[in-house]
Amino acid sequence: MAQELQHMAVSAFCENMAMLLNAGIGPEEGTALLSDTGVESEFHDAADAVHKYLEENGGTLADACEASGYFPAYACRMLATGEMTGRTEQVLKGLARYYAGQARLNKQVRSAVTYPAVLLFIMAVILAVLLAQVLPVFSRVYATMAGGTAAAGYRYLQVGYVVGGVALVITAIIAAVLVAALVQSRTAEGRMKLESRAERVPVLGEVVRKRALARYTWVLDLYLASGMPAEDSLRAAAEVVTCGQLKKAAQACADAVAAGKPLEEAVLEQQLFEPLYARMLVTGAKSGTMEQVVTRLSELFSDDAAEATDRLTGLVEPVLSGLLTVAVGVTLVAAMLPLVGMLGAIG
Structure with a gap:
């Protein structure tokens, strides 16, 4: 096939x-x-x-x-x-x-997932090297110098093991989730399921809704351009929405149009779009340029979704970099503190 x-x-x-x-x-x-x-x-x-x-x-x-x-x-x-x-x-x-718009958005999503996955992999490697190679060396040195590492002064070393181990486990789990998401996003059905799950995550919910709104208006624009009645176009466009709240509003809007209400009034009443964008539909209906307005809205919502994805990606980089710095820094400081204590005692 x-x-x-x-x-x-x-x-x-x-x-x-x-x-x-x-x-x-x-x-x-x-x-x-x-x-x-x-x-x-x-x-x-x-x-x-x-x-x-x-x-x-x-x-x-x-x-x-x-x-x-x-x-x-x-x-x-x-x-x-x-x-x-x-x-x-x-x-x-x-x-x-x-x-073309869907390809652009999907590429952004893959980039937003791939970059954190790579960064988390690097974090995992660094933490694993610290735990498996660096800390044991310090432990052996301290044991040779002080006859053991059970003293209170050497408990810092155990803190390093705990902090590094916890950070490594968390990093590995998040990296595994991101890799699984990246694999699942390769198919349309997989992307739909991912968006449905991501909608429940506070930070991701806004991005998912904007992507869903962009896809909804793209599809609505296509159906209206094909000559389908407004009611059928709205129902067909609602079928591609995975975002629960948006899907309810889209279906309610289709029901309102089926009951005889004009499309622009139904959109405004159901708060399907923000008031400013809904008013554009009213203007389009009065001027006879409804299809052109829907086309313009689809472009605006697509750009908005792309910007939201970029903002999320830009937020992830400093957060992950900060976590890496803190985890590695605490682990190394915990390994060095006993040595500082020994040098202080000698001095």
């Missing part, structure tokens, strides 16, 4: 197809041009598979993408909707923006 394309590859395919359609080139000829790159890659294989399906079976571009196995099910559904409503080009452009 074909391996699903990475988000940036999906974005590139959709953007190129949108440009080809805009130039009056049909899907079959367009996919032939995309597959004729002369470079073997997953993108080439995907375009070639889509072209062969269209050439042999006909049908729609959405059918060919789904049959190829290279494209996410969500992208195929959106493309099918766009073809049904006559907005294929708009949907392809929206999909290109959506998957």
Whole structure:
């Protein structure tokens, strides 16, 4: 079975197809041009598979993408909707923006997880060397000089062992959690589960909610651009939300629109967006530019989520560096204090 394309590859395919359609080139000829790159890659294989399906079976571009196995099910559904409503080009452009944005956010999350994991690994190695090599040397030296290390003056050495050991255990546990999270984040389902768990963590909750809001508005923008009614668009967008509080508000907003309330009023009433952004929808509804406003909001929320992720990453570095400094410093000081006491007694 074909391996699903990475988000940036999906974005590139959709953007190129949108440009080809805009130039009056049909899907079959367009996919032939995309597959004729002369470079073997997953993108080439995907375009070639889509072209062969269209050439042999006909049908729609959405059918060919789904049959190829290279494209996410969500992208195929959106493309099918766009073809049904006559907005294929708009949907392809929206999909290109959506998957480019998702690729950027996912890359930031991986970086935010990878860097602390590496730093924690370094901490673990340093602490392990201190406990296994450095402190035993001090212990043997003190035993030789004073005949034993059980005296009260040498209890500091035991403090060093305790502090270093506890720090090593904590470091190893956190590093293991981060590595497991990094592995799980490689799949879409895994990322969804991670976000659901991270929502309960106070420091991570805000970042998770902003990412969920960005993804929600991206999807809402796509569905509205495909020509789907507002009610159906809201319900479909709510399905991709993993953040519990946001999901309830999104579903309540969809129910309000189904009951006859305008989209902008439902969003404002359910506090789905901050008042400033909700007012933008009201302005868009009055000026007839609702789709453009939703597109702009999706870009703003995506940037906000990226900034929140960067802030979190920037906070992690000094905290971990501080913990490393304290743990190593206390361990070394505890090892040196008995020696200071001995030198003081000699003097």
